C-alpha cells in the first residue's frame with residue numbers, strides 16, 4: 001500500500017531528519033523517556049519518522065508505527081532491525097487510521113502534530129483506537145501563550161514550513177487535545193532552547209480515556 005505522500009521534499013526530509021535534529025536531540029531525549037519510556041502493552045506511534053523513540057521503549061511493549069512517508073518507513077525499518085526490535089509499520093495518516101476501535105493500550109506522538117493536516121482529527125482518532133483506560137502520550141512544540149512570541153511564530157511560519165516541508169510553529173495543540181473528548185488531560189508547558197536566542201514552547205503530557213467510556 002502506498003500513501004501518495006512522496007516526492008523530493010519528503011525524500012530529503014527523511015534523508016536529513018536525523019542529521020538536522022542532531023543539534024537538539026540531546027535536549028529532546030528526556031521527553032522521549034517521559035512518553036515512549038512509560039508506555040506498556042500494545043503501543044501505536046503515529047508519525048514514527050526514522051524511529052527516534054525506539055531506544056526508549058520498554059523491551060516488552062508490542063510496537064506498531066503509522067507513517068505516511070515511504071522514505072521514513074525504510075529508515076525506521078532499518079533502525080528497528082539494527083536495534084533488534086520487532087515492529088509493525090503501517091503506511092497511513094493519523095487523520096484516518098486503519099485500526100479498529102479500542103486496539104491499543106497506548107498511543108504516542110512526538111513532534112508530529114506540528115506536521116499533520118488536521119490536528120483535531122488525529123487526536124480524536126488517537127482516542128478512538130485506545131482501549132478504555134488507555135493513554136495518549138504526547139510531546140509536541142506549540143504556539144506561545146505570549147502575544148509577541150506568538151506573533152513572531154505566525155510571521156516565521158511560512159518560511160519555516162517551506163524549509164521543513166510541512167512543520168508548523170503556530171499551532172494550539174494543547175487546545176486540540178483538550179477538545180478531543182479525553183476524560184483527563186494532564187500536561188506541562190515549557191520552553192526548549194533550539195539554539196541561542198531561539199526558544200520554542202513545548203508541551204509534554206498524557207490524555208486518558210476512561211475505563212467506562
Ligand SMILES: C[S@@+](CC[C@H](N)C(=O)[O-])C[C@H]1O[C@@H](n2cnc3c(N)ncnc32)[C@H](O)[C@@H]1O
Nearest residue numbers: 047048049052069072093094110111112115116
Ligand atoms: C518531525 S517528524 C517526527 C518523527 C518522530 N516522531 C520523532 O519524534 O522524531 C514528523 C513525522 O510525522 C509524519 N507525518 C506527517 N504527516 C502525518 C500524518 N498526517 N499522519 C501521520 N504521520 C504524519 C512525517 O512523515 C514524519 O515522519
